[in-house]
Amino acid sequence: MSDVVRVSKKLSWLLRHGAGEKGLAMSADGWAAIDDVLALLEIDRPALDRAVERNDKNRLQVEGSLIRACQGHSLAGMPVTVEALEASWRRVHPTGSLWHGTTPAAVPAIRRDGLRPGRRTHVHLAPSPDSHVGKRFTAAVLLRIDPTDLVVFEAPNGVLLTRHVPPAAIKWG
Known part of the structure; x- marks a missing residue:
């Protein structure tokens, strides 16, 4: 498995399922600070950017200093809400x-x-x-x-x- 795929999978898991477990601060519509994500996953910004750009399903979205998974969030243990996600789509x-x-x-x-x-x-x-x-x-x-x-x-x-x-x-x- 390439480093890009490995980082992409880690990002997708964290932003879709693991934010609560890992203590990642996240808005109700799924946005998290990129700096917080980099620190939690122990990766650098170029690795994150490559994973976002090469994700085959475009699951990840970056705006300025924030990142989120576009969809596919778990309910349990995640700070997202159905209503906030829908308002962002x-x-x-x-x-x-x-x-x-x-x-x-x-x-x-x-x-x-x-x-x-x-x-x-x-x-x-x-x-x-x-x-x-x-x-x-x-x-x-x-x-x-x-x-x-x-x-x-x-x-x-x-x-x-x-x-x-x-x-x-x-x-x-």
């Missing part, structure tokens, strides 16, 4: 189908309960079946979602997010 009104990749084992629960974010703040959706953002490459089941009655947001990296997809919005077959 763009509300969109998709007219075509959206997509969500999952596993065969998850299908019975999805049929019953719809798509729930689990331990994350939001359900991730993709704008197209071949999108490289918003769904896992390893997904064996690709679900088509009707967004008509959903409140959908777009993160800066193009991932579409919603709080919940009810079973009726999932188009099977």
